[in-house]
Amino acid sequence: MNNWFHSWRAAVRIARRDAWRFKGRSFLVLAMIALPIIGVSAADLTLRTSELSTEETLARTLGAADARIIDPDYGGVPILQHPVQEDSTPAGNYDNKPWPEGRTDVTKAFPAGSTVLTDSAGAGKIRTAHGILQTEIRELKAADPMARGILTLQDGRFPEKADEVAATTHFLEASGLGLGSTVAARGLDREYRVVGSYELPNELKADQLNALPGAFLDPLGKALDAAGMPGTGKSTTHLLALPRSTDADGFTWNMVKEANAKGVMVISRAVALDPPADSDVPLLQREGWGDYGDSAAAKAAALAAAGTIVGLAMLEICLLAGPAFAVGARRSRRQLGLVGANGGDRRHIRAIVLAGGLVIGIAAAVVGTVLGLLLTFLLQPVLEDYMGQRFGAFDVRPLELLGIGLIAVLTGLLAAVVPAVTASRQTVLASLTGRRGVRRSSRVLPVVGLIAALLGAAIALYGSVVSDQFIIVAGGSALAELGVVALTPALVGLFGRTGRWLPLSPRLALRDAVRNRGRTAPAVAAVLAAVAGTVAVATYQASDDAQQRAAYEARLPHGAVSVVLGEGGGRDVLAVRDTVQKNLPVEVRADVDRIVVGKATCEMYADAEGCGRHEVVIPKANQCPLWVYMPDGSDASDKYTKAERRKLAQDWRCKETPSMAYTESGLVVADAKLLKVLEIEDPAAEKALAEGKVVSFSRTMVDAKGKLGIKLITDPAKAEEAMAKGKEAPGQVKSFDVHQAAPGTESYGLAGIVPPAAAKAAGITTVPFGAYFSTERMPSTEQRQKLDDELSKTGASVDLHVEEGFVSENSIVLLSLTVFAGLITIGAAGIATGLAQADAEADLKTLAAVGAPPRVRRTLSGFQCGVVAVMGVLLGSAAGVLPAIGLRLTERRQQMSWYEQALDLGGLMERPQVPIIVPWGTLAALLVAVPVGAALLAALVTRSRGALARRAAA
Incomplete structure (x- = not known):
């Protein structure tokens, strides 16, 4: 145990020293691992902060009150309600009776000695600096301590007189008014002075005025009634605080049920903080009312989707970071050889390379988490404004952030596994002399990849033609894509055979890519994965866009x-x-x-x-037989067979409603x-x-x-x-x-x-x-x-x-996907090019020694980057079309099934059109523009002259 600790301690020290010594390569790998960590940690912090606790939710809805009393408009009949949500239904059975409706006297549900605050809401057309603005009007004594937290004062004060109002900040921005301005409603000559601005924490973009109870809505309603215009639609609830002598347990669930018996609904603070068991809630015992929340299958699907995203992100990072560790191990092979010459065995070599992944992973976890915290804190006001609601308290959950950080560490270790094994297999003599030796490519991996690709394609085909389950198509497509990734080294070798027809620089670049498949294949696979996903989504979006365009019904001629x-x-x-x-x-x-x-x-x-x-x-002769009124009130379509309903659905009387x-x-x-x-x-x-x-x-x-x-x-x-x-x-x-x-x-x-x-x-x-x-x-x-x-x-x-015609929303999606795939492709190709330059420095110096002009270095670098991009884009485009076609075929079968069922029931539906459209524009941008752009960028940032090196000591 002691020896193991000391050997790993030494390995970590060596790895830390190498990481600091080769800062460029270390920063590259750290950035690749840290970027996803920044995004995931920021997303976790944002999600947790935006989720309001029960106490925060109650503060925004109840203020400091114990309960909110609501009239459900069932005419006072006994009701059943949900303990937390504002859902209720009459307790009796009204299947064959008139549905109860009407106002309820809610005051009979007030406990004796309670303090009550009315909260009324309506709407009016308010005159502004620009014209008229439809505005919500809320009558609530917001300055009362019981209402604290419902409205958040920003400037000025809440109204204290009948001719004063406060306004939301969004209303003031939209209306062009400010503190001290006067407002009036259309149809009401009376004016009100704006004395304060506030915001609704859950509705930052709400246009609302706040007035004292009875100061605005009642005069406006009377004025509108006198003018023969529609009223304000006033609705009133009551905030209630129990007397101090009886509020030890708050407004309990038993008290809520007593109020329900009087036809009154209650949202209670005590019940929300400590909800009763479902068995104690009569509403949830009714059929159909207990199915709240996501099903176990939906939650499992969400977890599976999250796991898939995390797994693909780790795979992408490993594919890109693995060659960096491999190049680092080769650059340090003399040092690793000295370890072996001084008695170190393969375990120690593997430990040193793995320790490099561990060091970079830990650094990426720390940097990514810290930057995620800062990013979330800085962007919170922007996100709140965008989402239109204030978040809760800044919620940092250390265990979740620790788990995210461990993903970075695990990714760094996984990326270093293959380079560690490869470095440990080299002999001490080869390491000290710098000879790489000759290794044959694996013959098993291409066979496994071919089998996986064919099997995945067969599963996807089965899912799209026979089954209605999207998961089968998605699973088969993923397996086929992994098979293509496994085939990448062999496919890179096939690409190399085209070099005989190329000029010198691209031929050298292609030969170098084929000779060094250890760094070329992972970069090509990373580009392949990014492009395949983009092409799949782009094909699906383009097909869906064509379907929506065909289904679009214009309300007018274009421009009318x-x-x-x-x-x-x-x-x-x-x-x-x-x-x-x-x-x-x-x-x-x-x-x-x-x-x-x-x-x-x-x-x-x-x-x-x-x-x-x-x-x-x-006319009766023109009425569709499926939809005529029957004397007993039954559905006319029930008397027809399925075949007859299908035939009648094609009758002109039914089609031309x-x-x-x-x-x-x-x-x-x-x-x-x-x-x-x-x-x-x-x-x-x-x-x-x-x-x-x-x-x-x-x-x-x-x-x-x-x-x-x-x-x-x-x-x-x-x-x-x-x-x-x-x-x-x-x-x-x-x-x-x-x-x-x-x-x-x-x-x-x-x-x-x-x-x-x-x-x-x-x-x-x-x-x-x-x-x-x-x-x-x-x-x-x-x-x-x-x-x-x-x-x-x-x-x-x-x-x-x-009438602007059909406006495609997917064009932005397609553009975003193309840009995203382009960035990933250029990044992956650039990483591969940088590694190739670091790995092939001796070859470049040999070219310079034999008289090659300086521009050859720049040209070779550009073609090296372009070769990786072209191979990845070609393979990714071919792999990405499969899942999109499979999903569209599955969707077509599903919609046709619904169409057939509707015909059996006598429904009048248009035959569904589910086209499959290949986005040639996106493919052209990926196939041409991205590789060319990557090659030009690599050529521009590469120095044409390299530094001269001393002759190695014999």
């Missing part, structure tokens, strides 16, 4: 603009239309109206008193200008609109006589009741003459166009709804920003859409 407004009875539509035309390069403007039933101020889909709705009457876009019926009231904006070239349709006929884009709406019926339903409640019984909804039907558009006409979601004259003649009430615009050119970003600012000043909730 639509603006619709369904609130306020069309009060603001005229101003909105003019605003859009003034700020955009409009070519044709088509005004559209909508049909209303009842008062002209009725909003779309609003269930207000005196407001109805309308619908298109679908009218669109319900924009309005409740899909109909709009407009003239022929709308056809021009929609780029519908149909002279007969223009003529029909001029003659007062409705233009229909769906055959199902038109009866055998060429008529279209619009039913005006004045009582929606009676209509719903009748439809529930399988009867038709009662209402007055207006009939119109129709022009049927040509089949396949792209109407961009519209079911039909009703001319204004025909609607007026039928006695149908219409109100302005919006407009469609064709533009001379695509609106610029500056024009869009100015338009948004102008529209915000109108105070209307405008639905503005500019």
Whole structure:
């Protein structure tokens, strides 16, 4: 034991001295190992810091209160609730009864002597320096000690008077206001002075105003009600603090269940800190409510994914760092020979080389962990702003950081294993004389690699053609890639046979790469692994991008603009239309109206008193048999067999269901200008609109006589009741003459166009709804920003859409992957080139001695780097396409299976299109630009003249 300790102590001292002596090589290896450690440790610290503890979460939701009392709006019936989450359901069985709803008197759940603080929230359109901003309004006495922690004061103070408000910092930035400014809500003449700024720790980007209870929402609600406008949607909860004499245990779970019996939901601090067992929670005993959290399979999959990432990262580092240790061992072979000459055996040689990995690994662990700590600390404010929430206390978990550091140490040791074994096998004479000897390449490794590659390809093919499990494809692809990695030394030898057709410098570079496969093959394998992963993801992303492009449904022709407004009875539509035309390069403007039933101020889909709705009457002959109403309320598709449902799914009546876009019926009231904006070239349709006929884009709406019926339903409640019984909804039907558009006409979601004259003649009430615009050119970003600012000043909730066509989000992903693969490739090739220069210094001096010009050194260095990059990129591109194709084939089978099941059930689905697209642009960049860039970079940073060396002593 004592001898073992002393021998390793000496080995570590020698390794430390060599690492300090050869700083360049040591820094290179240290950087390779430390970079992943920096990333992993920073990710661990960020994740742990961003995870709020239960106490921190409660401080942001309850402040200093013992509980928050919530009305679940079940009309006071007994409820069951989750102990921690805001989930609840009525305790009774209401399958065949009306679902309970209505307000609950929450005060009956307040324990005697409790202190209560109301917390109300609503919304309003606040006038700002730029116009109107939709803002949340919160009425909470934030200065009260019970509310401490819910709002974080940044500047000034919280409101103390009824005419004062505080605002979030994001609201002040967006509105252009500051402390001392005045704000008012649209529809309310009263003004409030901003006396403070604060932030919501969980919502840094929230636009919110804070006022005293009853100071803002109540006056605003009364003003809006008087103007006939929608209210603020005020909701109220209560913060509750128990009296000191009874708060020893806080608001217990038994007290929560007592409140539940009164129809009140409670979020309790004591319960959240010490949750009851699942068996004591009645809600979790109900079917379907106990399946919270990730399943064991999901957790296992996540752990497997994390383990795979860590394993691949370690493999990548070992592939790159291993040759560095091998070159270091060869550069120190005289020293290692002296150890052997003085009685050291192979154990001591291996210990010295392994100690080099240990020293570098420990240094990388320390440097990576320290830099990870600093990086996390410095980037925390940036990450908080990006994620929109404050993190918790800086959470450093030493055991986790120690484990991450041990990965660095283990990686350093693994990278030094092969060089250590190789160095220990050299004889003392060969080490002292500097002769490398001749070693035959392994014949077993290529055979194993070929078997693994073929077996992995077969498994991936099986997974993509027979099985629906993605894991089989991924596993087979990974095995095939490892097989190609094992084949790399043999493939490098095959590449060497092409050298006879190359000029001098690339021939020398290729010959050197083949002769020194010990450092070439790992670098090629590292490039291969990086490129294979990039090509696999890029191929999958490009295929998915093509699928999304094919599935994309444009709302308008390219460059066209639509603006619709369904609130306020069309009060603001005229101003909105003019605003859009003034700020955009409009070519044709088509005004559209909508049909209303009842008062002209009725909003779309609003269930207000005196407001109805309308619908298109679908003739019985045109109704899809799968979706008709049955008298007993059952599903009509149940009476058909699978074969019949499949056949009916292809029936034109089921395939051509009218669109319900924009309005409740899909109909709009407009003239022929709308056809021009929609780029519908149909002279007969223009003529029909001029003659007062409705233009229909769906055959199902038109009866055998060429008529279209619009039913005006004045009582929606009676209509719903009748439809529930399988009867038709009662209402007055207006009939119109129709022009049927040509089949396949792209109407961009519209079911039909009703001319204004025909609607007026039928006695149908219409109100302005919006407009469609064709533009001379695509609106610029500056024009869009100015338009948004102008529209915000109108105070209307405008639905503005500019059709830009399909915008691929994957282009950025593909670009990022290409850049990432390029950096890895250039880095790996550069490392191999640096090692080659260090290892082949004698050869370069021989070239200089025989009269080779200085530029040969630079040219040779560039070609050495390029050779490694070309071999790695070629092999990686071939290996990366396999998993992507396999995954796409598996996905195609899965989607086709869902499609077949939907047809069996009578579903109306489009046949899935799952294309396989090879990203030739990405491959071209990898195959051409990256190797050329790596070669040029290596040539530029290489000195053309080398230092002269003294003749070695005989």
